[in-house]
Amino acid sequence: MAYKRQFYPGTTSPAVARRRLMDPKVKLQKLREVPIEDVVKLMGHRNPGEDYKSIHPPIEEGSEPDCPIRKLVTPIDGAKHGDRIRYIQFTDSVYFAPVSPYQRAWMYLSRYRGIDTGTLSGRQIIEVRERDLEKMAKEFIENETFDAALTGIRGATVHGHACRLDENGLMFDAWQRYLWDPKRKEVKYVKDQVALPLDKEIFVGAPASMEDLKKRTTIFRADGVDMRDDKEVTKYQHRIHKLRTLGGYQPFKVKGV
Amino acid sequence: MSSNPPAEYAGVPLPEVRITTTRLLFAETTEKVLNGFEEIEHIRQVTMSGESLPRKINSGPNKGLDNNHTQRRTIKVGGKDVELTTLVGNFFIELDVEDDMVLDETVGKIKAVCDAHIEHGFNLEIGRYSKYRPTLTDYRGV
Known part of the structure; x- marks a missing residue:
């Protein structure tokens, strides 16, 4: 009998959400549109339109050593071009963020190749070749795993995931990388992930309601599930x-x- | 010969009111709450704590850059300038009261101020949460 992959046990809503995020066959729902130029600016590794810097010649040039494993593995796009490895790091609030760092690791590893991810208490870093990273980052900022108020894009000083929310309902950030825009009723980023002020405000949409988040979250909590x-x-x-x-x-x- | 520590302690364990807010307060709300407390008698001192807001970016590639956090600013409390360095989440109010009736009355007034200005709720407790006489650490750096 062929082995059928299993993801997570349980019948409650966080258990179902965990299974759903980990299953690569499930297409994650897109909730917002953020242009790729803005995603590049938010990460701050290169300027939009600038060439990708490389750390080795393209694989097609044939300078690779003769190795059976290298022949076996299909390189991801960035590896083919010899891109640098860059990162994006998300912080997830304990107040019913759509996903939490540990499930991010499970989800990333289940869905993508050629990545290195690291889990810490409140944040999850993902390291991958630059051009692949940009595609992934855009996907993860736009899809259901990101909430404008309870998920932060933070490269350093990520402190805030276990702090109380501020009066606008946003997760605490000592560097105030994002602000609440009362006119548009949306969250806007004014600094990149390492707190360099951006030359334009980047809107990442409106936060979801607590009611909706409690249904979608992967977090078990005594005051939730x-x-x-x-x-x-x-x-x-x-x-x-x-x-x-x-x-x-x-x-x-x-x-x- | 030793110098005196900078803090002034009551020397006796006076009652203390601890207010823990459900949400971290903006500078504007903190200013309103503190000015509300200014009107109340029998308050000996108010200590606040919360999440620290650094003046400069303190790590990463942009270390040393100005942080420019909109909530790190000077507020006016009872006509005096107070520099806020945190997003406040707790107030510890030491009361100079001698009997339960005055205590209840003062706590009632404190609660009324909080009800008027803290929109998202708070938790109020009476007890003793900080020290009331100097210890060795007060002499550090004196």
């Missing part, structure tokens, strides 16, 4: 905990769990 209310998820967590406690790095040696 409690993880203990999902029997299957709890069982799975207990099993991992037990295997890790009893077996350390050799969980397969623990019998009867």
Whole structure:
């Protein structure tokens, strides 16, 4: 019997949302339109229209060593051109952000090739070849995993994911990279991800309502959906905990769990 | 011979009101709340805490650049200039009261000020949350 890939257990809404984001067959919903020039400006790695800098000659030039693995793996577009590796980093608020850093890692690794991602308490960095990164960044700013108020694009000083929201409902940012625009009722970025002031304001749309976010989030919370209310998820967590406690790095040696 | 620490402590554990706001307050709201407290008798001192707003960008490739955070500014409290360096989320109000009746009355007035100006809600508790006499750390750098 062919193996059918499984993603996450559970029946509650965060469990279903986790499964959905991880499944590469599910097309994520696009919620807003941000031009690619603006995405490039927000990241601040190059100026829009500027050539991509390279760190090695294009693979097609044939200067690669004779290696069976290199022949086996199809390079991503940026690797073909020898692009630099650049990054984008998202911070997700604990106040029902659409996704949280750990699920971002699962989602990225499940959906993309040629990436390196790192999870920290409140932020998730993704490193990839520059031209591929720009496409991915645009996708992730425009789709349902991004919320204008509760997701931040922050390269450094990401502090804020576990802070209370401000009076406008925006996640705290010590560098105030984004502001609330009361006229348009949207959030606008005025600094790039490392706080360099932008030459124009970049609008990333209106924040979703808390009601909607509570339905969409992947976060289990005592004041939302409690993880203990999902029997299957709890069982799975207990099993991992037990295997890790009893077996350390050799969980397969623990019998009867 | 030792110098005195800069802070002035009551020396006795006077009651303290702790207000924790549901949302972090903008400078404008903090100014209104503090000016509301100015009118109330029996308040010995007000301490605020919250999330720090740096004056300069303090890390990354643009370290040293001005931060220009719109909420880091000087507010007027009782005619005096107060420089705000945080987005305020807690007030600790030390009360100079001797009996429960005055305490209740003062707390009622504090609550009324908060109700009038803090839109998104707050939590108010009475207890003792900070020290009331000098300790070794007060002498650091004296």
